[in-house]
Amino acid sequence: MKICVTAKGDSLDSQAEMRFGRSPFFIVIDEESGASSAIKNEYADAAGGVGPRSAQVLISNGVQVLITGQLGGNAQRAIEAAGIEVYQYRSDGTVNDALKQYRDGSLTRIL
Amino acid sequence: MKIAVASGKGGTGKSTFAANLALSLSKSNDVVLVDCDVEEPNLHLFFDAEHEESEVTVPVPVVDPGKCTFCGKCGDFCQYGAITVLKDDILILMDLCHSCGGCRIVCPYDAITEVPRVIGKVRDSQPDEHLRLVTGVLNEGETHAPVVIQMAKALAGSTPTPAGAVFEHQFRELVCSMADVTIYDSSPGIACPVIETVEGADYVVLVTESTPFGIHDLELAIGVVEKLGIPAGVVINRSDGLDEMTEELCRRHSLEIIMRIPFDRRIAGVQNRGGLFSQDMPEWQGRFTDLYHHIRETGGGGA
Numbered sequence: 001m002k003i004c005v006t007a008k009g010d011s012l013d014s015q016a017e018m019r020f021g022r023s024p025f026f027i028v029i030d031e032e033s034g035a036s037s038a039i040k041n042e043y044a045d046a047a048g049g050v051g052p053r054s055a056q057v058l059i060s061n062g063v064q065v066l067i068t069g070q071l072g073g074n075a076q077r078a079i080e081a082a083g084i085e086v087y088q089y090r091s092d093g094t095v096n097d098a099l100k101q102y103r104d105g106s107l108t109r110i111l
Numbered sequence: 112m113k114i115a116v117a118s119g120k121g122g123t124g125k126s127t128f129a130a131n132l133a134l135s136l137s138k139s140n141d142v143v144l145v146d147c148d149v150e151e152p153n154l155h156l157f158f159d160a161e162h163e164e165s166e167v168t169v170p171v172p173v174v175d176p177g178k179c180t181f182c183g184k185c186g187d188f189c190q191y192g193a194i195t196v197l198k199d200d201i202l203i204l205m206d207l208c209h210s211c212g213g214c215r216i217v218c219p220y221d222a223i224t225e226v227p228r229v230i231g232k233v234r235d236s237q238p239d240e241h242l243r244l245v246t247g248v249l250n251e252g253e254t255h256a257p258v259v260i261q262m263a264k265a266l267a268g269s270t271p272t273p274a275g276a277v278f279e280h281q282f283r284e285l286v287c288s289m290a291d292v293t294i295y296d297s298s299p300g301i302a303c304p305v306i307e308t309v310e311g312a313d314y315v316v317l318v319t320e321s322t323p324f325g326i327h328d329l330e331l332a333i334g335v336v337e338k339l340g341i342p343a344g345v346v347i348n349r350s351d352g353l354d355e356m357t358e359e360l361c362r363r364h365s366l367e368i369i370m371r372i373p374f375d376r377r378i379a380g381v382q383n384r385g386g387l388f389s390q391d392m393p394e395w396q397g398r399f400t401d402l403y404h405h406i407r408e409t410g411g412g413g414a
């Protein structure tokens with residue numbers, strides 16, 4: 001299963017990002033292999049449609065779980081249609097911290 | 112001549128000004144008044160008359176599931192995020208679509224066609240022999256106000272019909288460019304529907320009030336007309352006769368104050384009844400007509 005955490009930087013030690021569509025990076029972690037990779041969000045500074053376009057990036061990368069702070073309405077519609085689960089992480093810790101809390105089951109599922 | 116009436120914010124009496132101007136000028140000119148405040152049109156409240164109506168549609172994409180391979184090209188192309196390509200389905204967020212037609216062109220499998228989607232309507236009425244009222248109405252929840260505004264302006268005969276757009280209803284006659292004066296009443300504020308309304312006008316009347324809030328919003332509106340390079344003048348509504356701050360602002364921007372409508376019990380009384388004061392106080396018809404001639408002279412606009 002692939003998990004995505006929105007992040008301000010490109011590594012597991014980067015600070016997690018609250019915003020989804022305008023998140024500078026998406027860190028994708030493959031739970032089976034343990035491999036992780038960073039996708040730079042081309043739409044972080046785009047004028048419009050950032051929510052669904054960012055959702056498309058996750059869909060195209062086969063992400064099944066998203067951990068982020070908040071989702072806009074349009075992003076939600078796309079994420080929901082794709083059947084991606086969304087968990088809310090609202091602290092200012094790192095991607096690793098968000099992952100740990102997710103695995104501990106202490107994050108709230110919002111979608 | 113095309114005159115747009117705008118204001119930096121709501122509640123300045125912009126629509127009442129536009130209605131009074133239209134009524135007064137229609138005594139000696141053919142006037143078309145266009146309600147471009149498509150989210151909340153209200154000019155028909157002053158001019159009760161039967162209307163004809165046509166829906167306004169925009170083309171939106173539909174995908175043929177038999178032809179689509181979910182290759183993702185359309186979603187990559189759409190800069191508005193209106194298309195999300197899922198594993199075995201396509202999600203189209205119609206309200207985000209700007210009808211650019213690009214997805215249909217980039218689809219390598221010819222899977223996309225376009226269908227019309229209704230987003231609003233335009234209405235045409237003739238409340239008086241020399242006064243025509245065209246109203247644009249944006250349906251609730253829709254966001255593409257500029258399209259409805261374009262269609263209303265086109266129906267008024269003042270601009271060509273936008274490419275690809277059709278009126279579903281055959282109007283009596285499209286009285287193309289027959290009017291002496293076309294008046295566009297814009298929505299309040301300075302967002303893109305206002306730009307769409309004001310664009311192509313020969314002159315912009317900015318309606319304001321002499322309050323500190325009024326000043327700030329007026330300044331924003333002045334910024335817009337300056338950017339568009341359209342001649343403009345300021346009308347002060349509910350004027351206390353002094354209006355120092357407004358005068359100072361206009362001086363700085365070399366804008367003329369072309370009319371002051373005083374704070375007057377009689378005027379207020381007529382307006383509270385929902386009436387037009389130029390109807391009840393005919394001396395105002397002369398003032399509005401003089402104003403129009405003044406605009407023509409100073410605005411340098413064509414016929």
Ligand code: SF4
Nearest residue numbers: 179180182183185218
């Ligand atoms: S471009 Fe055409 S074939 Fe590809 S996903 Fe879009 S509709 Fe389907």
Ligand code: SF4
Nearest residue numbers: 189208209211212214
């Ligand atoms: S017509 Fe243009 S805006 Fe609409 S979905 Fe297609 S590409 Fe996007």
